[in-house]
Amino acid sequence: MKILTIIPYYFVWHYTVAIHNFIRIWSDFAWFIFNYFSIGFFAKSLFLPIGKIADKKVSVVSIFFLRCVGFFVRLIVIIISLFFIILLFFVGGALFFLWLFLPFVIGFLFFSGLTALIK
Amino acid sequence: MMTFAELKNKSGQVYPAVLLDSYFSQKTRKIIRICLFWAIIISFVLIFFTDNTNIRGLFFVALSVWAMFMTLESFYLSYYFSNSSIDFEVAKLIYSSDENDLTKGFLESEMGYFTMLRLGLGRKEIADFLKSSRKNINTGMVDIFENKKDDSVGISEYCKVIYSNDQYFSNFLRKYNITEEIFIGAILWIDHAEWQSRDATRFWSRENLYRIKSLGRGWNFISKLDFFDFGQFIFRTNSYIEIGDRWRAYQDNIEKIESVLLKDPDSNIMLISPTHDIGMENISAFAKFISNGNVYSEIENKKIFILDNKKIFLERVEKTEPAQTEPAQTEIDRISNIFQKIFDESEKIGEIILVLPNIDETIELGIKIGINIPDLLKNILNSSRIHLIAISGADNYRESIETNISFVNNFEKITIKDITKKTGITILEKEAIVLESKYDLFFTYQSLVAIADIVDKFSFKERYLEKIVYLINQTAIYCSKQKKYLVKEHDIQTIFATKNNEI
Numbered sequence: 001m002k003i004l005t006i007i008p009y010y011f012v013w014h015y016t017v018a019i020h021n022f023i024r025i026w027s028d029f030a031w032f033i034f035n036y037f038s039i040g041f042f043a044k045s046l047f048l049p050i051g052k053i054a055d056k057k058v059s060v061v062s063i064f065f066l067r068c069v070g071f072f073v074r075l076i077v078i079i080i081s082l083f084f085i086i087l088l089f090f091v092g093g094a095l096f097f098l099w100l101f102l103p104f105v106i107g108f109l110f111f112s113g114l115t116a117l118i119k
Numbered sequence: 120m121m122t123f124a125e126l127k128n129k130s131g132q133v134y135p136a137v138l139l140d141s142y143f144s145q146k147t148r149k150i151i152r153i154c155l156f157w158a159i160i161i162s163f164v165l166i167f168f169t170d171n172t173n174i175r176g177l178f179f180v181a182l183s184v185w186a187m188f189m190t191l192e193s194f195y196l197s198y199y200f201s202n203s204s205i206d207f208e209v210a211k212l213i214y215s216s217d218e219n220d221l222t223k224g225f226l227e228s229e230m231g232y233f234t235m236l237r238l239g240l241g242r243k244e245i246a247d248f249l250k251s252s253r254k255n256i257n258t259g260m261v262d263i264f265e266n267k268k269d270d271s272v273g274i275s276e277y278c279k280v281i282y283s284n285d286q287y288f289s290n291f292l293r294k295y296n297i298t299e300e301i302f303i304g305a306i307l308w309i310d311h312a313e314w315q316s317r318d319a320t321r322f323w324s325r326e327n328l329y330r331i332k333s334l335g336r337g338w339n340f341i342s343k344l345d346f347f348d349f350g351q352f353i354f355r356t357n358s359y360i361e362i363g364d365r366w367r368a369y370q371d372n373i374e375k376i377e378s379v380l381l382k383d384p385d386s387n388i389m390l391i392s393p394t395h396d397i398g399m400e401n402i403s404a405f406a407k408f409i410s411n412g413n414v415y416s417e418i419e420n421k422k423i424f425i426l427d428n429k430k431i432f433l434e435r436v437e438k439t440e441p442a443q444t445e446p447a448q449t450e451i452d453r454i455s456n457i458f459q460k461i462f463d464e465s466e467k468i469g470e471i472i473l474v475l476p477n478i479d480e481t482i483e484l485g486i487k488i489g490i491n492i493p494d495l496l497k498n499i500l501n502s503s504r505i506h507l508i509a510i511s512g513a514d515n516y517r518e519s520i521e522t523n524i525s526f527v528n529n530f531e532k533i534t535i536k537d538i539t540k541k542t543g544i545t546i547l548e549k550e551a552i553v554l555e556s557k558y559d560l561f562f563t564y565q566s567l568v569a570i571a572d573i574v575d576k577f578s579f580k581e582r583y584l585e586k587i588v589y590l591i592n593q594t595a596i597y598c599s600k601q602k603k604y605l606v607k608e609h610d611i612q613t614i615f616a617t618k619n620n621e622i
Contacts, residue, residue: 018193
């Protein structure tokens with residue numbers, strides 16, 4: 001069974017390259033959330049009016065109104081994004097520990113399942 | 120140059136993944152995972168309705184085997200996407216081929232099968248060839264040349280060896296008018312398309328995450344400013360409105376523009392183009408790329424504003440022509456004020472890309488009335504909130520701009536090359552993949568070469584790209600209506616004969 005020669009390669013990969021990749025992907029996702037919700041961008045433009053490119057001049061009152069709406073909308077998005085970052089932190093941590101013990105967890109599940117199946 | 124044994128040794132870098140593939144192909148593994156997934160779902164639901172320990176056992180067995188296949192897939196992909204100096208497909212061929220018959224190994228592989236299909240040859244032709252009396256080439260007979268660029272061995276390097284060493288194989292291909300160039304072209308097309316499709320599925324990669332459109336980057340309100348009178352936003356230009364799906368053809372230049380803009384917040388581009396129209400087409404294609412959300416997040420909120428020479432200069436230049444020897448100070452002030460206004464207001468908005476569609480003409484107009492345009496552009500060029508893309512004709516650039524070294528140093532130069540037959544085929548390869556999924560077709564490589572040849576032969580140098588894209592689209596529509604799946608060389612000739620006038 002030549003395929004079984006893959007096992008040592010797998011274990012070396014599981015506890016070296018894979019861990020390195022896991023941390024990299026985890027940090028990429030953290031960066032992605034930060035970027036997707038434009039946290040830095042919104043923080044810089046928190047008080048700017050919200051809207052698109054106007055074809056004509058707009059009154060000061062309208063701009064003030066757009067500024068207020070912009071502030072609240074951006075603030076809400078920032079709060080939601082912080083929630084996702086915290087969630088990612090905990091989910092990532094849990095998955096990381098699961099990864100460390102995964103070969104044993106898979107073995108345990110398989111044999112306990114098999115025992116139940118043939119009972 | 121290396122021997123086959125050395126190449127095999129090099130392939131050891133990805134050996135575990137190749138080994139896994141030889142037992143369970145990627146397709147088989149996918150089917151197994153899907154079956155296991157449904158077994159997990161069904162057994163999980165059944166657990167709530169029955170008190171059967173076998174069901175519970177089935178659930179845990181299915182879950183553990185599924186998890187094992189998932190981790191094996193991660194293991195495989197980690198090798199597949201690793202930066203090794205050998206192409207994964209080559210490594211697969213090396214381990215799966217019979218060392219006494221490399222041609223057979225290639226033709227029986229997935230890569231070989233699809234290559235032959237792209238060349239219009241099916242299983243029957245391949246089987247007939249393999250059955251025919253021929254002299255095999257074995258591993259001891261061949262030396263492989265690395266890619267000169269990076270010393271790597273890709274699929275084209277490997278296949279060139281097979282083609283040039285196996286006379287029977289090359290004669291077989293020649294019987295179908297398939298030259299080495301066509302053979303290698305078809306292989307590279309498949310290889311690129313395969314990589315692109317696999318890369319696109321790798322959603323977790325930094326590259327793909329970078330390209331997901333962020334939320335609210337375009338939310339900033341911009342009230343009408345005075346400098347809007349001196350040009351227009353790209354989405355209002357005819358060039359942008361008319362470009363449609365043609366933007367894909369400019370992918371290479373788009374990537375170059377994108378990479379320069381990403382480098383630095385104050386980077387500027389000098390786009391040297393055969394004509395101004397082609398330069399503008401590239402900018403419109405880039406704008407389309409941004410609006411489709413394909414661009415890196417750093418530049419997805421950039422607004423492209425096209426400055427208009429006529430609005431800045433021309434009316435006044437005509438009026439002041441009689442006084443050219445002694446330019447009116449007011450005219451100089453007026454133009455200087457316009458550029459100052461453009462700078463101030465663009466700086467205020469930020470995230471803007473100003474485009475001067477004909478910098479060469481702008482400089483000349485400036486000289487006519489005694490203004491040094493490069494001086495007026497200094498603020499814009501040094502701003503970290505504004506990018507400037509200046510478009511210049513190639514000849515004018517060499518004659519009048521290149522000599523001003525301090526001005527040129529503010530730009531990164533991107534030269535738009537004339538579309539040759541070779542680049543035309545590369546563009547057609549990408550277009551064909553899109554059309555194939557849209558119309559359920561299959562283009563042979565020769566059909567793409569035929570499009571590039573025909574358009575090249577019947578002049579159209581100026582609008583070559585537009586014509587080849589038009590012809591391939593018309594072919595796709597025609598073949599779809601005729602319910603033809605395989606698009607061959609003669610289909611192109613038929614279409615060209617009927618659409619000759621339009622093209």
